[in-house]
Structure formats: structure tokens, C-alpha cells
Amino acid sequence: MSPVREPAPSAGDPAAARARGDRPAVRNEVLRDGRLAGIEPALLADRFGTPAYVYDLDVVTGQAEALLAALPARFDLAYAVKANPNLAVLRHLAAMGLGADVASGGELRHVLRAGLDPAHVVMTGPGKRDEELAAAIEAGLRAVTVESVGELRRLAHLAEGLGRPQRVLLRAAVADAARLERVRLVGDDGAGKFGMDLRDLRVAAGEAVASPWLEPIGLHAFGASNVTDPEALAAHVEATVRTARTLATEVGFELRLVDAGGGLGIPYEEHEAELDLAALGARLAALSARMEADPATRGARLLLEPGRFLVGPAGAYLARVLERKEVGGRQVAILDGGIHHALRPALVGQQHRVRVLTGSGAGAGAVPGRLPVTVAGPLCTGLDVFVRAAVMAPPDPGDLVAVLDVGAYGATESMPLFLSHAMPPEVAVRGGEAWAARPRIDPDTWLGWQVGEPGGSQG
Numbered sequence: 001m002s003p004v005r006e007p008a009p010s011a012g013d014p015a016a017a018r019a020r021g022d023r024p025a026v027r028n029e030v031l032r033d034g035r036l037a038g039i040e041p042a043l044l045a046d047r048f049g050t051p052a053y054v055y056d057l058d059v060v061t062g063q064a065e066a067l068l069a070a071l072p073a074r075f076d077l078a079y080a081v082k083a084n085p086n087l088a089v090l091r092h093l094a095a096m097g098l099g100a101d102v103a104s105g106g107e108l109r110h111v112l113r114a115g116l117d118p119a120h121v122v123m124t125g126p127g128k129r130d131e132e133l134a135a136a137i138e139a140g141l142r143a144v145t146v147e148s149v150g151e152l153r154r155l156a157h158l159a160e161g162l163g164r165p166q167r168v169l170l171r172a173a174v175a176d177a178a179r180l181e182r183v184r185l186v187g188d189d190g191a192g193k194f195g196m197d198l199r200d201l202r203v204a205a206g207e208a209v210a211s212p213w214l215e216p217i218g219l220h221a222f223g224a225s226n227v228t229d230p231e232a233l234a235a236h237v238e239a240t241v242r243t244a245r246t247l248a249t250e251v252g253f254e255l256r257l258v259d260a261g262g263g264l265g266i267p268y269e270e271h272e273a274e275l276d277l278a279a280l281g282a283r284l285a286a287l288s289a290r291m292e293a294d295p296a297t298r299g300a301r302l303l304l305e306p307g308r309f310l311v312g313p314a315g316a317y318l319a320r321v322l323e324r325k326e327v328g329g330r331q332v333a334i335l336d337g338g339i340h341h342a343l344r345p346a347l348v349g350q351q352h353r354v355r356v357l358t359g360s361g362a363g364a365g366a367v368p369g370r371l372p373v374t375v376a377g378p379l380c381t382g383l384d385v386f387v388r389a390a391v392m393a394p395p396d397p398g399d400l401v402a403v404l405d406v407g408a409y410g411a412t413e414s415m416p417l418f419l420s421h422a423m424p425p426e427v428a429v430r431g432g433e434a435w436a437a438r439p440r441i442d443p444d445t446w447l448g449w450q451v452g453e454p455g456g457s458q459g
């Protein structure tokens with residue numbers, strides 16, 4: 001597979017600038033000149049209501065093109081669907097030629113419905129049910145990443161039952177992948193729940209080589225999430241290649257694919273910097289050249305599974321201020337949506353950038369000046385806070401507010417059932433055209449599914 005790449009960029013166009021490593025003057029993000037995805041926020045709010053997710057697919061294009069332009073031709077991209085499984089996002093990335101990384105049977109069915117070529121899809125995840133593995137085999141995926149010897153055996157058994165051999169990647173627990181090569185990998189291996197240690201990697205590779213139903217093609221190792229240091233990212237890819245080479249030569253299979261996972265980071269807080277793609281690309285180009293010179297790695301392709309980098313900056317959570325009050329001398333704005341829809345700030349303790357879009361936020365409000373403001377949601381928990389004491393013009397009731405950088409791990413990583421508010425719609429925008437890529441879901445839908453007594457009926 002090879003994702004559609006831009007034609008060789010000419011000097012002066014944005015792709016050329018990115019390929020040269022110039023910093024774009026304007027950050028590639030959903031909020032530009034007070035507009036969301038190029039549209040007046042009030043128009044979006046009138047048409048789709050608040051709160052709402054807004055995804056700018058042109059920003060997704062920009063992120064994907066910038067990454068593709070920076071990477072050597074040996075790299076393929078498989079979008080990590082878990083970051084944002086919205087169909088509009090999937091279709092958009094698929095049209096650009098990207099593959100996908102799925103982590104469940106539901107995600108697999110979704111990408112197939114979205115029209116992705118199964119030969120561009122990989123499946124990864126620490127606990128896959130038999131039916132999910134069988135669906136992957138039947139679909140003819142590019143590779144299934146196995147995370148334990150037990151899973152490898154189940155996969156072989158299922159492949160035999162279906163009469164269809166399956167290509168496999170073996171997932172290394174990053175700590176052990178590092179030990180094998182005596183290198184330091186960035187990474188949190190989730191207290192051992194991901195991948196296999198060195199002993200099991202060797203057992204799994206040996207069994208895969210011996211099985212007529214499995215075809216071992218390489219190694220998978222995920223480093224760490226949200227890494228914006230290009231040196232750390234490149235070191236992880238290099239170490240994964242070295243480990244894959246050692247394993248393949250030791251056990252005796254042809255190395256065809258090295259999957260270094262996702263983890264490419266984006267800035268969230270005001271002071272954070274963007275990932276330097278030119279620096280990352282330069283080091284990966286050197287790696288690719290070394291692979292070309294080595295017969296054991298020459299034929300191997302490299303795969304990255306970015307999620308956050310591709311879609312994170314493309315998404316905003318648009319909400320309206322319900323109330324503003326002063327509590328203990330501090331301004332507090334309460335929105336009509338909160339962390340039940342955008343859990344990440346509470347989950348990882350990181351404040352997202354919050355921008356006031358209309359009315360007093362522009363500086364003409366009832367409380368003049370820029371003051372520390374806490375922006376919170378309507379939930380009955382102290383966790384429901386987007387920013388604490390952020391210095392801004394205090395917004396008035398009725399003003400619109402955008403929580404930025406929620407295109408990845410936003411809607412999909414939240415807890416929309418808490419307090420039984422409506423689920424916000426997901427609005428996609430491309431070239432200035434907006435549509436409800438998923439409509440608002442009324443709480444009476446899921447509350448109505450409940451059954452209060454044995455033999456009772458729903459609703």
C-alpha cells in the first residue's frame with residue numbers, strides 16, 4: 001500500500017514549505033480569525049445547536065499532508081480510528097489514501113462500511129475476542145497484531161478453521177523491546193498489559209514461523225502518547241526497527257513490516273510547541289537509508305498509526321455560556337456542556353485552550369478587562385472544569401465558547417450518559433460546507449431502552 005502522496009511540491013506552495021520544514025505562519029487549526037472551520041460560530045450554533053462538536057476536514061487534510069510530506073516513501077499511515085471514528089473523518093482520510101488501525105470488531109465493521117480497503121487495515125488491541133479475530137481474518141486485513149502467545153494460538157486455530165492464512169505482527173512490550181537492543185525507548189507500557197516480553201516474543205515468533213496458518217511479517221511497538229519531541233519519536237522508530245530485525249533474523253522470517261504505532265503529539269496548552277516534522281523527517285530519512293543498505297531490512301515497510309496528530313487540532317467543542325457569577329472574588333462561567341462530552345481535560349489533567357467567540361468575550365462585556373476566569377460545565381461534579389483561572393475577558397451569558405484541540409479523544413473518549421444530557425451532534429465542515437455528520441442524540445433514546453421490571457417493556 002502507499003498512501004496517495006502529493007505531487008512533488010513546487011516552491012511557494014504550502015506543501016513545499018512543509019517539505020522544506022518552514023513553519024506555517026498560521027497554525028493549522030479549526031479556529032481561524034474568530035471563525036470555526038471558516039464559518040461564523042453563531043451560524044453553526046443556530047443551525048446545529050449547542051453544545052456541538054465541529055470538525056474541520058480541511059485541517060485534517062493539512063495535518064495528513066504535512067506528515068506525508070515529512071516522511072520518507074517507505075512509510076505508510078494507518079489512521080488510529082479510536083481517536084475519532086466519525087464516518088466523515090474516516091471517509092476523508094480514506095480518500096487521501098490512508099489506511100486504518102482498528103481496535104475492535106465495531107471499528108473494523110465501521111471502516112469496512114466507510115469503504116476502506118481491508119488490505120490497508122491493521123488490527124491491534126490487548127484483548128480481542130474470537131469473533132473479532134475471525135472477522136479480521138475473513139476481511140483479509142493487512143495484518144493482525146498479536147499481543148500474547150495465547151492470542152497467537154487462537155488466531156492460528158481460527159485461521160485454520162476458516163482455511164485462510166493470516167499475516168501477523170508481534171507486539172513487543174516496549175520495555176522489553178528496549179532491553180533486546182539495549183536502547184531506551186520512550187514509553188509507558190501500561191504496567192505490562194500491552195504486547196509480549198522478550199521470552200514470549202521469541203516463542204510467538206517461533207510458533208508463527210512453524211504454523212501453516214500464520215505468516216509473521218514483523219513487529220509492532222507503541223512508544224508513548226502525545227510525544228512532541230522529534231528525537232524521542234525517531235529513537236522509538238529506530239529501536240523498533242532494530243528489535244524487529246534482530247527477532248526476524250534470530251527466528252528466521254522475512255521482515256516485511258515494522259509498525260511503530262502512534263503517539264505523534266500536538267500542543268494543548270498555551271505554552272506548548274508543535275512537533276517539528278522536518279526534524280522528525282530528517283532522522284527517519286536517515287533510518288530509511290540505513291534500512292535500504294541492509295539486506296535484512298531492505299524489503300520492509302514502516303507503518304505509523306497516528307490518531308491525535310491527524311485529527312486533534314481539527315476539532316472544537318462549541319458551547320454557550322449559561323451563567324456567569326463571581327464566587328470568592330473569582331469569575332466563573334458555566335457552559336451548557338462539559339466534560340461528559342469532552343472528558344480529556346479531567347482524564348489527563350491537562351487544560352485545553354478555551355476561546356470566547358462572541359459578545360463580551362471580545363472585550364465589551366458586563367465585566368470589563370481581562371481577569372482570571374474559570375470555565376466549567378453543568379455537571380454536579382467538581383471535575384467538570386475546562387480551565388481554572390484562565391486570564392480572559394469574562395464571557396456573558398449567551399456568549400459562545402470553543403474548547404480547542406478536541407478532534408481526537410474528544411467525543412469518543414467521554415462519558416455522555418452522565419446526568420442524561422443530550423449527546424452533542426458532530427458537525428463536519430469541508431470547504432466551508434457544514435453537515436451533521438452525526439445528529440444530536442436525545443437522552444430519552446437511551447433512557448427509553450431501560451426496562452424497570454422483569455418481563456417489563458422498554459420506556
Ligand SMILES: Cc1ncc(COP(=O)(O)O)c(C=O)c1O
Binds near residue numbers: 308
Ligand atoms: C495501538 C495503537 N496505535 C495507535 C494509537 C494512536 O495513538 P495517537 O493517537 O497518540 O497517535 C493508539 C492509541 O492509544 C494505540 O493504542
